[in-house]
Amino acid sequence: MTRDRRLSWINGLLLPLFNVLTAFLATGVVFLLIGVDPIEATKILIYGALGYDEGLGYTLYYATNFVFTGLAVAVAFHAGLFNIGGEGQAYVGGLGIALVALYINPALSAWIVIPLAISGGLLFGALWAIIPAYLQAYRGSHIVITTIMFNFLASALMVYMLVHVLREVGNMTPESTNFPDVVWLPFVHDVFAGFGYNIAKSPLNLSILVALFFSFLVWFFLWHTRWGFAIRATGKSNDAAIYGGINPKKIIVVTMCISGALAGLVGVNELIGVQHRLFLNFNYGYGFGGIAVALMGRNHPVGILIAAFLFGILYQGGAELDFELQNVSRDIVVVMQGLVILFCGGLEYLYRPVLMRFLAPIEASE
Amino acid sequence: MDQSNIAIELIDVDKHFGAVYANDKVNLSVKTGTIHGIVGENGAGKSTLMSILYGFYQADSGRIKVFDKDFISTNSRQSIEAGIGMVHQHFMLVENFTVLENVILGSEDGALISESLDKARIELTRLAQEYGLEVELDVAVEELSVGMQQRVEILKGLYKGAKVLILDEPTGVLTPQESDELFRIFEALKKQGVTIILITHKLREIMSITDYVSVMRAGKMVAHRQTSETNPEELAELMIGRKVLLNIVRTEAKSGDPLLVANNLEIHNEQGIKRVSEVSFEARSGEILGIAGVTGNGQGTLLKALAGILPLSKGSIEILGETISPKRPLNPQELRNLGVAHVPEDRQRMGIISDFSASESALLGYQNDKEINQGVWLKRSLVKANCESIMEAFDVRPTNPDLKSSNFSGGNQQKLILAREFERDPEVLIIGQPTRGIDIGAIEFIRKRIIKMRDAGKAIILISVELEEIMSISDRIIVMCDGEITGTVDAAKADEATLGMMMANALPSDKKITEAQL
Numbered sequence: 077m078t079r080d081r082r083l084s085w086i087n088g089l090l091l092p093l094f095n096v097l098t099a100f101l102a103t104g105v106v107f108l109l110i111g112v113d114p115i116e117a118t119k120i121l122i123y124g125a126l127g128y129d130e131g132l133g134y135t136l137y138y139a140t141n142f143v144f145t146g147l148a149v150a151v152a153f154h155a156g157l158f159n160i161g162g163e164g165q166a167y168v169g170g171l172g173i174a175l176v177a178l179y180i181n182p183a184l185s186a187w188i189v190i191p192l193a194i195s196g197g198l199l200f201g202a203l204w205a206i207i208p209a210y211l212q213a214y215r216g217s218h219i220v221i222t223t224i225m226f227n228f229l230a231s232a233l234m235v236y237m238l239v240h241v242l243r244e245v246g247n248m249t250p251e252s253t254n255f256p257d258v259v260w261l262p263f264v265h266d267v268f269a270g271f272g273y274n275i276a277k278s279p280l281n282l283s284i285l286v287a288l289f290f291s292f293l294v295w296f297f298l299w300h301t302r303w304g305f306a307i308r309a310t311g312k313s314n315d316a317a318i319y320g321g322i323n324p325k326k327i328i329v330v331t332m333c334i335s336g337a338l339a340g341l342v343g344v345n346e347l348i349g350v351q352h353r354l355f356l357n358f359n360y361g362y363g364f365g366g367i368a369v370a371l372m373g374r375n376h377p378v379g380i381l382i383a384a385f386l387f388g389i390l391y392q393g394g395a396e397l398d399f400e401l402q403n404v405s406r407d408i409v410v411v412m413q414g415l416v417i418l419f420c421g422g423l424e425y426l427y428r429p430v431l432m433r434f435l436a437p438i439e440a441s442e
Numbered sequence: 443m444d445q446s447n448i449a450i451e452l453i454d455v456d457k458h459f460g461a462v463y464a465n466d467k468v469n470l471s472v473k474t475g476t477i478h479g480i481v482g483e484n485g486a487g488k489s490t491l492m493s494i495l496y497g498f499y500q501a502d503s504g505r506i507k508v509f510d511k512d513f514i515s516t517n518s519r520q521s522i523e524a525g526i527g528m529v530h531q532h533f534m535l536v537e538n539f540t541v542l543e544n545v546i547l548g549s550e551d552g553a554l555i556s557e558s559l560d561k562a563r564i565e566l567t568r569l570a571q572e573y574g575l576e577v578e579l580d581v582a583v584e585e586l587s588v589g590m591q592q593r594v595e596i597l598k599g600l601y602k603g604a605k606v607l608i609l610d611e612p613t614g615v616l617t618p619q620e621s622d623e624l625f626r627i628f629e630a631l632k633k634q635g636v637t638i639i640l641i642t643h644k645l646r647e648i649m650s651i652t653d654y655v656s657v658m659r660a661g662k663m664v665a666h667r668q669t670s671e672t673n674p675e676e677l678a679e680l681m682i683g684r685k686v687l688l689n690i691v692r693t694e695a696k697s698g699d700p701l702l703v704a705n706n707l708e709i710h711n712e713q714g715i716k717r718v719s720e721v722s723f724e725a726r727s728g729e730i731l732g733i734a735g736v737t738g739n740g741q742g743t744l745l746k747a748l749a750g751i752l753p754l755s756k757g758s759i760e761i762l763g764e765t766i767s768p769k770r771p772l773n774p775q776e777l778r779n780l781g782v783a784h785v786p787e788d789r790q791r792m793g794i795i796s797d798f799s800a801s802e803s804a805l806l807g808y809q810n811d812k813e814i815n816q817g818v819w820l821k822r823s824l825v826k827a828n829c830e831s832i833m834e835a836f837d838v839r840p841t842n843p844d845l846k847s848s849n850f851s852g853g854n855q856q857k858l859i860l861a862r863e864f865e866r867d868p869e870v871l872i873i874g875q876p877t878r879g880i881d882i883g884a885i886e887f888i889r890k891r892i893i894k895m896r897d898a899g900k901a902i903i904l905i906s907v908e909l910e911e912i913m914s915i916s917d918r919i920i921v922m923c924d925g926e927i928t929g930t931v932d933a934a935k936a937d938e939a940t941l942g943m944m945m946a947n948a949l950p951s952d953k954k955i956t957e958a959q960l
Contacts, residue, residue: 080844080849301818302809304820305802309806309809313792313796316791316792316793319784319806319807321810322775322809
């Protein structure tokens with residue numbers, strides 16, 4: 077049993093840690109190649125992301141998005157589904173939020189309007205996932221292919237909606253009118269100011285609490301309800317699930333709905349949290365980033381929170397590098413993200429044999 | 443002893459994986475031109491030993507001599523060159539190639555395939571005559587029966603010049619008649635001076651065909667015997683290290699009302715192929731109904747339909763007051779609620795979830811039970827406690843509900859499944875291959891438990907490919923061949939030969955109407 081425990085430590089903690097460190101090492105090499113001192117760059121990155129109020133605010137704000145999409149990928153993954161459509165589901169989820177925000181009676185209380193707007197995101201995200209799910213479950217189309225295609229469809233749909241339906245008359249940019257104040261989620265700096273603490277302004281808003289709440293919900297759902305059990309059973313063994321009276325087809329549809337709904341929450345942070353209007357490409361990159369976050373976080377909510385925080389650091393720290401150093405552009409974020417995905421995803425088990433040999437050799441008594 | 447008489451000699455061969463010794467100082471010497479049996483429980487190290495001979499693994503230490511020459515093999519080609527051929531349990535044949543093409547696979551020479559084919563055709567015709575191994579050469583392998591496919595494997599070995607043939611559980615997929623045919627081939631091969639190593643766990647085969655037998659237990663070679671000087675009881679004891687009851691003592695069945703009546707069933711499998719037709723039977727309380735048949739003759743499909751996994755295409759099943767029909771299917775969950783337990787044929791893929799902890803595997807199928815769910819909350823501590831208590835009741839070791847299911851031995855996994863299904867006090871039990879691939883100790887335990895359920899008045903349907911199992915615990919036997927029932931017999935009056943004929947559907951038609959009371 078001790079060996080079992082050690083194995084879970086290796087798989088759950090040491091491997092991801094080593095993988096991330098390797099990715100950073102590789103990033104260091106990239107810095108050397110473009111003539112930047114990696115130590116200096118690391119200092120800027122860390123300070124930029126964590127060193128002062130505003131930087132930390134930005135880091136957490138980015139992380140919030142990654143929590144939503146990371147959870148989305150993870151839930152689907154537990155049912156054995158690879159949801160590549162987080163990008164599109166987040167986008168269409170944003171439409172759901174915007175529709176509630178734009179057309180609801182602004183005289184209602186925020187306690188009604190905001191939950192309704194969040195529900196709009198959940199609902200539209202789920203709807204965008206239900207068609208690929210249905211096709212996978214009942215028609216045998218592969219979910220990876222269909223969700224990718226649905227990302228493009230989402231893109232086209234949103235351009236249409238913003239150009240032809242939601243754009244204000246006379247506005248040259250494809251964006252909606254501003255949402256009424258009542259649907260705005262408070263900024264964290266405003267909340268702090270309300271208690272008499274002054275912290276620097278940043279886009280960080282109460283969506284982060286929504287993200288924490290849903291992380292808990294996903295954890296409870298997957299490991300402490302019979303439905304979570306059914307989802308995990310289906311993901312591990314389709315035959316065993318059928319044997320256990322679980323209908324895998326239903327599980328596929330339900331799980332994808334949950335997954336899409338979670339992705340649909342990106343709009344909560346971006347739209348009612350920060351921008352207060354609907355505009356093009358607000359979701360850009362978060363859907364795909366979520367895949368990396370889920371991979372790195374081992375599809376567990378706690379891991380996802382940590383991984384999302386790391387990605388937040390990369391995003392914010394990368395922006396800072398771009399600002400501070402002449403020969404570094406913002407694209408360095410993409411490079412770092414790519415390396416993290418490479419080492420955490422593609423080369424996931426690179427160190428496993430070595431770690432196994434030293435920390436958990438097969439015991440004679442087994 | 444004349445050294446040249448020894449085909450294969452192993453001296454102190456060690457092989458370990460990590461700290462586990464799969465082979466621990468194994469000594470073995472196989473005389474040329476004999477049939478040498480190797481018996482042992484699963485995991486005793488037989489397969490590892492043969493894999494060393496066939497070049498899949500290398501021994502850590504020790505010496506191997508083949509025909510008096512030192513032998514080190516790092517791949518199967520070297521072993522073939524040394525004269526060792528292997529017939530695997532699962533055939534290594536390309537299904538849509540012809541027999542001829544399969545035989546030359548791996549030994550094609552020259553750029554043109556037709557040259558090799560012509561050469562092989564002449565050689566194979568000679569071999570076939572010499573050893574009595576007639577097979578049509580230009581038929582695709584997928585069209586041959588399992589017994590014939592096995593011949594192709596043997597021919598393949600001989601064609602490549604094998605003087606020693608290793609056969610791993612060769613009769614597992616054969617009818618008794620096909621097995622007898624295989625043994626005749628063995629005799630012919632032996633006469634021509636071919637050495638045969640037979641790996642099996644069926645003691646009956648060892649006794650009837652081999653000249654010598656070696657017994658392995660826990661990686662060690664524990665005994666060598668001349669077959670004529672030993673008996674099955676001694677071998678069984680050597681295999682597991684204590685005395686076992688091969689024939690379980692049981693009382694007469696007190697069969698009561700039929701709890702499950704199947705009428706004229708027709709069932710298609712997952713791929714939509716018709717596998718069962720015109721099957722009718724009834725299972726009564728207090729009785730074990732055995733369903734015999736060679737693997738793949740529709741028993742598995744029938745089992746799944748009885749458990750609600752596959753729908754019926756025709757017919758109906760009356761079960762505990764409900765009727766299942768093509769129009770009104772019941773799913774596995776509904777059947778469980780009704781009191782039908784199901785031990786699936788495929789333990790690894792259906793019975794448990796390898797990556798789940800034992801307690802979660804023990805929950806499979808019962809996840810919606812009211813006692814463990816409070817609203818939306820699945821009470822894991824209760825799940826764990828339940829698992830621990832059924833583990834104790836069925837002596838599942840180690841008694842640790844948190845251990846990953848895949849870390850239990852096959853026998854303990856099976857006991858866990860049985861515990862899960864039996865402890866909820868079902869009325870009808872549908873049991874598939876309860877003892878496949880598990881050790882003798884666990885087999886004994888499991889069979890006793892099944893009989894105990896029978897004595898408690900449950901109706902039990904038992905499907906097994908082990909004729910010996912069917913015969914030793916069922917009260918009534920039906921035999922299936924090609925999706926139909928080819929015979930029904932009272933277990934007390936059953937004999938292996940008749941059952942074997944039924945399994946191949948080879949009984950003369952007037953004898954098909956048997957003493958059965960169906």
